[in-house]
Amino acid sequence: MSLLELKNVYKIYGELHALDNVSLKVEKGEWVSIMGPSGSGKSTMMNIIGCMDKPSKGEVLLDGVDISKENARSLTAVRRDKIGLIFQQFHLVNYLTAVENVMLAQYYHSMPDEKEALEALDRVGLADRAHHLPSQLSGGEQQRVCVARALINYPEIILADEPTGNLDEANEEIVVDLFHKLHNEGTTLIVVTHDPEVAEVAQRTLVLRNGKLHKEIVNQNFTGKIHFDDMQEFRKEETK
Amino acid sequence: MKKRQMYMRMITASLMRRRSRMLVALLSIAIGATVLSGLITIYYDVPRQMGAQFRNYGANMILTDADGSFTLSDMQQGTAVIPADALVGAAPYRYENVRIHEQPIVAAGTDMAGARATSPFWRVEGEWCSADGQILVGANVAESFRLKAGEMLTVSYTPETAQTQEDETVLDNTIDLEITGVLDTGGPEEDYVYMSLADLETLTGESGTIDVAELSVSANADELSSYVDRINASVPAVKAHLVKRVTASETTVLSKLQALVLLVTIVVLALTMICVATTMTAVVTERRKEIGLRKAIGASDRSIIGEFLGESMMLGGIGGVLGVVLGYVFAQQVSINVFSSSIRFQWLLVPITILVSILVTGLSSLLPIRSATEVDPALVLKGE
Numbered sequence: 001m002s003l004l005e006l007k008n009v010y011k012i013y014g015e016l017h018a019l020d021n022v023s024l025k026v027e028k029g030e031w032v033s034i035m036g037p038s039g040s041g042k043s044t045m046m047n048i049i050g051c052m053d054k055p056s057k058g059e060v061l062l063d064g065v066d067i068s069k070e071n072a073r074s075l076t077a078v079r080r081d082k083i084g085l086i087f088q089q090f091h092l093v094n095y096l097t098a099v100e101n102v103m104l105a106q107y108y109h110s111m112p113d114e115k116e117a118l119e120a121l122d123r124v125g126l127a128d129r130a131h132h133l134p135s136q137l138s139g140g141e142q143q144r145v146c147v148a149r150a151l152i153n154y155p156e157i158i159l160a161d162e163p164t165g166n167l168d169e170a171n172e173e174i175v176v177d178l179f180h181k182l183h184n185e186g187t188t189l190i191v192v193t194h195d196p197e198v199a200e201v202a203q204r205t206l207v208l209r210n211g212k213l214h215k216e217i218v219n220q221n222f223t224g225k226i227h228f229d230d231m232q233e234f235r236k237e238e239t240k
Numbered sequence: 241m242k243k244r245q246m247y248m249r250m251i252t253a254s255l256m257r258r259r260s261r262m263l264v265a266l267l268s269i270a271i272g273a274t275v276l277s278g279l280i281t282i283y284y285d286v287p288r289q290m291g292a293q294f295r296n297y298g299a300n301m302i303l304t305d306a307d308g309s310f311t312l313s314d315m316q317q318g319t320a321v322i323p324a325d326a327l328v329g330a331a332p333y334r335y336e337n338v339r340i341h342e343q344p345i346v347a348a349g350t351d352m353a354g355a356r357a358t359s360p361f362w363r364v365e366g367e368w369c370s371a372d373g374q375i376l377v378g379a380n381v382a383e384s385f386r387l388k389a390g391e392m393l394t395v396s397y398t399p400e401t402a403q404t405q406e407d408e409t410v411l412d413n414t415i416d417l418e419i420t421g422v423l424d425t426g427g428p429e430e431d432y433v434y435m436s437l438a439d440l441e442t443l444t445g446e447s448g449t450i451d452v453a454e455l456s457v458s459a460n461a462d463e464l465s466s467y468v469d470r471i472n473a474s475v476p477a478v479k480a481h482l483v484k485r486v487t488a489s490e491t492t493v494l495s496k497l498q499a500l501v502l503l504v505t506i507v508v509l510a511l512t513m514i515c516v517a518t519t520m521t522a523v524v525t526e527r528r529k530e531i532g533l534r535k536a537i538g539a540s541d542r543s544i545i546g547e548f549l550g551e552s553m554m555l556g557g558i559g560g561v562l563g564v565v566l567g568y569v570f571a572q573q574v575s576i577n578v579f580s581s582s583i584r585f586q587w588l589l590v591p592i593t594i595l596v597s598i599l600v601t602g603l604s605s606l607l608p609i610r611s612a613t614e615v616d617p618a619l620v621l622k623g624e
């Protein structure tokens with residue numbers, strides 16, 4: 001059984017098909033990138049997989065449970081127990097320190113544990129920044145706090161929506177490195193990105209267009225960085 | 241770490257690190273609590289204050305003769321019934337018709353210290369009499385005869401036993417007294433002159449009796465009438481009367497004043513609630529993103545409500561403490577300016593104000609907090 005399976009999923013806003021008959025499977029431990037021009041439905045899909053929104057039609061099976069049928073309360077529980085979220089805009093609570101932000105996820109999940117939270121910050125290389133407020137951290141550092149927060153409860157699946165969208169080259173590398181580590185530990189990763197360099201390090205890249213699954217590119221040589229012709233084609237389209 | 245510790249850490253961080261935001265809310269709560277505790281203090285202290293205030297408007301009990309002759313010792317038997325700490329003052333009065341510059345004038349003989357205590361509203365231009373041989377003249381008398389403090393005044397009296405002389409004139413008793421002051425009361429006292437009882441007795445040649453005694457007693461209406469009853473029952477020589485006009489109006493003014501204070505308190509509480517609700521609504525709107533984030537990482541509606549309610553109740557508590565302190569200062573100022581006396585600190589008001597403040601703040605935050613639970617967690621993935 002796949003960890004995640006979408007079966008003929010639609011998300012319809014009036015006339016607009018933000019997701020149009022999307023079906024896909026993600027196996028446990030897989031690292032999948034999602035690409036596509038803006039407005040193609042990437043965030044809409046992440047919201048549905050992340051239990052923050054429901055599809056208009058179709059089934060979404062997470063761990064064999066159809067989350068499209070659940071009510072808001074049990075969706076909250078699924079989010080809390082199975083999903084780690086990373087956002088483009090970082091989204092830290094601005095009056096809590098880095099370590100408190102990480103502890104917040106523990107607090108809603110089970111028990112806050114400052115020592116464990118500090119260890120998570122250490123993993124993302126922020127041990128010495130633990131007691132800083134978000135406003136005292138750079139963008140890259142804030143995003144690493146988000147990564148620490150996303151992984152603190154050992155989620156089944158980490159969803160990242162454009163995690164490097166607001167980061168410079170150096171920080172992008174640090175975050176991608178962290179993804180590698182998480183992947184090696186067996187975490188399932190779904191990463192939405194505009195950036196082909198971030199996308200191509202995954203095992204598989206799904207390309208969305210107008211709400212439809214347009215293309216699937218498998219990285220044959222996963223450990224190294226490879227160059228896809230498809231990627232170049234994609235890049236051209238983006239700059240149009 | 242316990243969940244509760246993290247909870248406290250979160251809400252204190254929210255209050256401390258978002259200080260400028262919370263200061264606005266805190267201000268409205270503190271002002272509400274201040275007015276509340278201040279007005280309640282005044283509400284409870286007003287009867288005490290008003291009692292003192294009304295005694296300023298003169299005696300609230302008088303003693304008259306009951307057995308054919310009224311002496312100073314009769315009066316003392318009467319005043320002895322009243323506890324010493326409740327008796328503010330007692331003044332005997334004897335009235336006689338005398339003549340000044342050949343005009344008939346009423347002269348009163350009294351005990352100046354007693355008169356001063358029972359009639360604190362008398363205004364004297366110059367000095368009160370402090371010894372025998374002195375006289376206070378009413379303002380009208382002073383005007384008629386152009387009298388001024390410091391001058392000597394001859395007062396004459398025709399005794400019933402006076403002999404008519406051969407030339408048809410009458411031999412009067414006279415006494416020379418020093419005018420120490422002019423009396424200004426806005427009442428009939430301005431037509432009289434006041435001297436010591438001893439001087440009046442010298443002038444008239446008759447001593448021992450008085451006409452009436454005025455008493456000022458520190459007591460509420462019920463206590464006062466019980467003193468009256470006790471004097472009438474135990475002292476046959478005198479008859480005690482309540483000065484009904486003052487005590488009755490004291491009670492009505494008091495209840496009206498308390499009703500007014502109560503009304504103002506309710507209005508202020510309502511205003512505070514509106515203010516807190518508005519501020520909390522603004523706070524919730526401002527923190528939509530944060531609420532969405534909390535929900536996205538797994539916060540239930542219950543924990544969101546718990547966190548915001550905790551914050552607002554903690555704010556209510558701090559506002560309550562401020563309110564107790566400022567309210568006391570406020571009540572003290574009002575008391576000093578209006579009643580010219582200081583106020584008693586009501587210890588019970590400390591827990592009451594803080595509790596009411598917490599409750600009112602919590603209550604008025606409920607609606608805005610409910611709207612916080614309606615925030616969509618998907619908000620955080622939208623790229624605003």
Ligand SMILES: Nc1ncnc2c1ncn2[C@@H]1O[C@H](COP(=O)(O)OP(=O)(O)O)[C@@H](O)[C@H]1O
Pocket residue numbers: 013016018036037038039040041042043044045
């Ligand atoms: N709540 C909404 N109501 C109406 N249209 C929406 C809503 N959310 C997204 N859309 C539309 O759905 C399409 C897909 O949006 P989105 O998933 O955010 O795209 P992206 O791939 O850039 O993340 C867009 O055209 C967007 O305008």
Ligand SMILES: [Mg+2]
Pocket residue numbers: 042043044623
């Ligand atoms: Mg998007």
